[in-house]
Amino acid sequence: MCVHELQVLQTKLADFEKAGGTAVAISSGSVEDSAAMAESAGLKFTVLSDPELKAIDAWGLRHSDTLMSKEMSRPAAFFLRADGSVADSFQPESYRYTLTEEVITAGFAKTAE
Amino acid sequence: MGFSVLLALLGTLLVFGGAFLLLPVAPELPVLSAGDFPRYVMIGLGMGWSLLGTLQVFRLGRGKAAKVLLGLLLVFTQVAGAGAIWWAADYSFRLPAAIETPAGTPMPTFELKDTQGKLVSSESFRGKRVVLVFFRGPW
Numbered sequence: 001m002c003v004h005e006l007q008v009l010q011t012k013l014a015d016f017e018k019a020g021g022t023a024v025a026i027s028s029g030s031v032e033d034s035a036a037m038a039e040s041a042g043l044k045f046t047v048l049s050d051p052e053l054k055a056i057d058a059w060g061l062r063h064s065d066t067l068m069s070k071e072m073s074r075p076a077a078f079f080l081r082a083d084g085s086v087a088d089s090f091q092p093e094s095y096r097y098t099l100t101e102e103v104i105t106a107g108f109a110k111t112a113e
Numbered sequence: 114m115g116f117s118v119l120l121a122l123l124g125t126l127l128v129f130g131g132a133f134l135l136l137p138v139a140p141e142l143p144v145l146s147a148g149d150f151p152r153y154v155m156i157g158l159g160m161g162w163s164l165l166g167t168l169q170v171f172r173l174g175r176g177k178a179a180k181v182l183l184g185l186l187l188v189f190t191q192v193a194g195a196g197a198i199w200w201a202a203d204y205s206f207r208l209p210a211a212i213e214t215p216a217g218t219p220m221p222t223f224e225l226k227d228t229q230g231k232l233v234s235s236e237s238f239r240g241k242r243v244v245l246v247f248f249r250g251p252w
Contacts, residue, residue, distance in 0.1 A: 022242075023246065024243055025245075025248055026246070027249065031228060037251030048233060059214070075208075078214065078243075080220055080238070082242055083239070084239055086218040086219075093207060099246065
């Protein structure tokens, strides 16, 4: 997931909120880096920092990125029902596959089932 | 003429040498990392030499058989070089297999700071339908 995908998510936020939903993004970046990114990208949903990879490990998403020489999260999206259970997930096998508006819309629809 | 043939043949050797060195390590290394960069240079240089040598033979040489053979070798070399680079580049975008998260899996609990530095608990999302996105980083 990159900033562009988060901006796609932002365009759907109003629809989510009307349907009793919300969006949350998590990365291993610091609070300061996340705040700067959220402001420059115009993100209005919750952006959380996980530099110690607690949530990232809890979801089994830790990834050693050799290009950036960092431990970080692999890209993933989880669509959660109101009871906190997973309704659907998107975990691409390659950085080539990105989170699109269609994937977001279809995934969010499943949270009502 | 002799030098041009030699250049074309050396180019082919470089391409295959580079591919031989690149392909086994590509799954562990990203594109243009310090580790695999010399191998890409080797393949690129080989493709260039092969092209240059063959074009010189076509320009200066007289033997039809040599032109046909070098022409075929040129095509073979360029396809092999481009193929090796494409394969390695494609491989570098791949991610390890994801841990299965079947429908119905409960959300693990966590508590993290938001952009204001305020702690946010995953429990605060209960009662809402949530799109939870993990991304690489804000850099």
